[in-house]
Amino acid sequence: MNATAQILHLVQKDVRIEARSRQTLGLVIVLAVLIIVVLGLGLGGRPAAFDATAVLWVAYLFSGVLCFEKTMNVERQDGALAALMIAPMDRGAIYAAKLISNLLLMFAIAIVVTPAGVLFFSFDLSAAPRQFAAVMALSMVGFAAVGTLFSAVASSSRLQGGLLAMMIFPITLPLVISSTQMLIHLFRDHEPIGGLGLGILVAFDAIFLVVSWLVFEWVLEP
Amino acid sequence: MFATLSPTRASFRAKPLNAVRLTNVGKRLDERPVLRDISLEIAAGEFLAVLGSNGAGKSTLLKLLIGMITPDEGNVELFGESLRTADPAIRRRVGYVGHQSMLYRDLSARQNIAFFAKLYGVDDVKVKTDAILRTVGLLERGDDAVKTFSRGMTQRVSIARALVHNPDLLLADEPFAGLDARSSEGLEKLFTRMNAAGRTIIMVNHDVPQSLRIAKRAIVLSNGKVESDRPTDNVDPELVLAEINGP
Numbered sequence: 410m411n412a413t414a415q416i417l418h419l420v421q422k423d424v425r426i427e428a429r430s431r432q433t434l435g436l437v438i439v440l441a442v443l444i445i446v447v448l449g450l451g452l453g454g455r456p457a458a459f460d461a462t463a464v465l466w467v468a469y470l471f472s473g474v475l476c477f478e479k480t481m482n483v484e485r486q487d488g489a490l491a492a493l494m495i496a497p498m499d500r501g502a503i504y505a506a507k508l509i510s511n512l513l514l515m516f517a518i519a520i521v522v523t524p525a526g527v528l529f530f531s532f533d534l535s536a537a538p539r540q541f542a543a544v545m546a547l548s549m550v551g552f553a554a555v556g557t558l559f560s561a562v563a564s565s566s567r568l569q570g571g572l573l574a575m576m577i578f579p580i581t582l583p584l585v586i587s588s589t590q591m592l593i594h595l596f597r598d599h600e601p602i603g604g605l606g607l608g609i610l611v612a613f614d615a616i617f618l619v620v621s622w623l624v625f626e627w628v629l630e631p
Numbered sequence: 632m633f634a635t636l637s638p639t640r641a642s643f644r645a646k647p648l649n650a651v652r653l654t655n656v657g658k659r660l661d662e663r664p665v666l667r668d669i670s671l672e673i674a675a676g677e678f679l680a681v682l683g684s685n686g687a688g689k690s691t692l693l694k695l696l697i698g699m700i701t702p703d704e705g706n707v708e709l710f711g712e713s714l715r716t717a718d719p720a721i722r723r724r725v726g727y728v729g730h731q732s733m734l735y736r737d738l739s740a741r742q743n744i745a746f747f748a749k750l751y752g753v754d755d756v757k758v759k760t761d762a763i764l765r766t767v768g769l770l771e772r773g774d775d776a777v778k779t780f781s782r783g784m785t786q787r788v789s790i791a792r793a794l795v796h797n798p799d800l801l802l803a804d805e806p807f808a809g810l811d812a813r814s815s816e817g818l819e820k821l822f823t824r825m826n827a828a829g830r831t832i833i834m835v836n837h838d839v840p841q842s843l844r845i846a847k848r849a850i851v852l853s854n855g856k857v858e859s860d861r862p863t864d865n866v867d868p869e870l871v872l873a874e875i876n877g878p
Contacts, residue, residue, distance in 0.1 A: 410752050422735070422746050429776070430737040488731030492792070495697045496750045497722040630700055 415498045419506030424513070426483055433479040434517060441472040441522040449529045461530035462592035466585055468522050469515065469545075473552055474574050476514045477560035480507060485564045494629055504625035508557045508618075515549050537595050540602050544595075547610040548588040551617055555580050558621040561628045584613050649711065650675040650800050650831040651696060656705035658691055658855075665691045667855040669705070673833065675799070678826040680846035680863070681835045684875050687852040689835040690730065693802045696833065697727045709800065723751055726798035728806045732789045736778035740769055740788045743777060744795050751796035763791040766821070768814070782809035790818065794825075801825065803834045807841070819845050839875070840868045851875055 410418070427433055448464045484490035484507075493503050523545075527534050534541055556577050563573040591606040651673040658666040666688045673679055681689045694700045695707055698714050707714045712721055727733075734743045745760045753759050764770045767787040777785060786809045793801065803822075807815050823845055826832050836842045842849060843863045851858040851874045859874050 410749070415750065418746070418749055422738075425742065426735055426737050432737075483735065483737075487736055488729060488733045489735050491699055491729060491731070492727075492733035492747065493750075494699055495722055495725070495727055496747070497720045497752070498750065499719055 410498075412499060412502055415502045416506045416509065419493070419503065420509045420513070423480065423483070423506070423510035427514075433476060434514060436479075437472040437475045437514070437518055438521050440475060441468040441518055442525050444468040444471055445522065445526050445529055461526050461532035462596065463589050464530070465523060465526045465545075466548075466589055468526070469519065469549065470552070470578070470581075470585070472518050472522070473511075473515055473549075473556055474577060476511055476518070477553075477556040477577075478563070478573055480510055480514070481557075481560040481564040490629065500626040500629060501622045503629070504557060504561075504622055507561075508553055508621075511553045511557050512549065515553060516546075519545065519549070533596075536599070540595055541592065544588050544591055544602065544607075544610070547607070547614060548584055551584045551610065551614040552577075552581050554614060554617040554621050558617070558625060558628065561625065583609060587613075648674060650677070650709065651833070652708040652711075653695075654706045654708075656695065656702045656707060658688075658695060658700065658702050658704075660691065665855050666695070666702075669855075669857060671850070671857065671860075673831065675710075675831055676826070676829050678822070678832045678845065678847045679834070680842035680849040681833060681852060682837075682839060682842060682849055682871060682875055683852035683858075684877075687875075688855040689852055690804050692852070693727070693729075693804050693833065693835060697725060697802055698722065723796060724799045726793035726796065726801045728790055728793045728801075728803040730804055730808075732777070732785045734777050734785065734788055734792060737776060739774045739776055740764065740780070740791070741773035743788060744791050747792050748795045753796050759795055763795045766794070767791045768817070783811055783814055786810055787814060798830070800831045800833070803832065805835055805837065807836065807838065839871050843868055843871065853877060 445464055445468050448467060452460060452464070484493070490503075494500060523534075526532060556573075559576045559580075560573055563576065587606050587609040591602050594600045595602060649672050651671070653669050653671045656666055656669040657664065669692070681692060683689050691700070695702055696709070701715070709717065709721055710724060735746075738746070741760055741764065744763060745756050748756045748759055761770060761773070764773045767790055769784065769787055769791070772780070772784070777788060780788065786806070790806060793803070806818060810818060819841070822832055822834070826847075832846075834842065834846060843866055846863050848861070849863050849866070849871065850860045851871060853874070859871075
């Protein structure tokens with residue numbers, strides 16, 4: 410079994426567990442929709458359309474953290490992660506598989522939550538739907554890269570949930586600011602997405618994907 | 632409870648003299664020395680019992696051998712290859728039963744075993760999965776989720792997970808924990824058969840008479856050091872217990 414087949418095998422296992430237990434997706438989607446409703450109402454019911462991008466980001470951030478926690482807990486519970494660590498494969502494959510599983514969950518959340526945000530804020534996504542999708546997808550890859558790594562760190566700590574949010578949010582700040590600014594310029598000022606903003610997203614993704622892959626083995630060791 | 636295991640491939644394989652070799656191994660956990668200057672050679676085909684009181688370093692020793700943790704000092708070799716430089720593929724030759732089940736509780740016993748079998752590159756996953764489930768007496772419950780199992784049944788699935796890839800070396804950390812008398816007797820027989828078929832077994836166990844009965848060699852760990860190392864033939868369990876309990 411080569412590395413790609415191993416990664417796909419691990420992802421398939423995560424999907425099967427989620428399909429059997431249904432303990433993550435439903436919960437995080439409800440949380441994300443609640444965030445949109447609560448923040449929407451807090452902003453006065455009819456906030457500026459471009460505020461929707463920031464609110465959507467808040468929903469993705471908090472539901473994402475919950476995803477990372479839950480998917481890593483599945484591994485820590487009963488020591489299944491140890492069984493993966495001693496399996497005949499590079500431990501980077503465990504990281505890659507967990508990252509893909511988290512991304513699948515986050516994309517599933519986005520598919521449900523984005524239309525909810527669009528409806529709630531009367532946000533006209535039709536002006537630049539592909540650019541919106543590209544920016545959010547690039548941002549989610551970086552966010553999931555960081556979240557997957559730190560969920561492994563936090564899951565071995567007694568602080569767990571609170572610690573994970575405290576670690577992820579400051580690190581992903583450049584990602585969140587950059588993508589929110591790009592989307593605001595895109596939808597409020599009708600300016601095309603700038604190369605600098607995209608460059609920041611791509612660089613962030615590349616750095617954290619490579620670094621996380623490299624250090625994941627040490628993060629796992631008790 | 633534990634039926635006959637499928638024929639071993641180990642007997643067809645040329646093996647080096649030592650399955651395991653530890654040279655001056657030391658390990659600290661939270662700044663506390665858990666293992667100190669351990670040097671040990673375990674020949675291929677040996678059945679070693681690792682005995683000692685709580686905190687003596689037995690489980691840490693097994694975790695070092697499986698590569699779950701790395702030594703702070705010294706070197707660990709499996710089948711003549713240092714774990715520091717060995718290809719991860721060497722882990723295909725090792726099976727491990729730990730304190731925890733190391734299973735996914737939401738998956739069925741069959742799904743768990745098939746998942747790990749595929750990960751270890753086992754051919755004919757379905758056939759081997761059914762065979763090992765039959766061996767541990769859980770073929771009929773194979774499609775039930777692990778979370779619905781009792782402690783003893785979960786332990787049997789865990790043993791099946793560790794054996795499905797037919798490892799040359801089995802590391803078992805308190806494998807009898809949670810098993811009823813019948814299952815325990817079945818596992819004893821299974822280990823004896825595996826060892827007779829040429830597999831190396833290293834077992835941590837708190838039951839001294841049982842360990843001396845089924846293993847061929849026993850070491851006693853005390854404060855992270857090897858206190859004694861002897862064949863189990865004609866050894867008085869009281870003497871070993873005295874070594875474990877200390878002065």
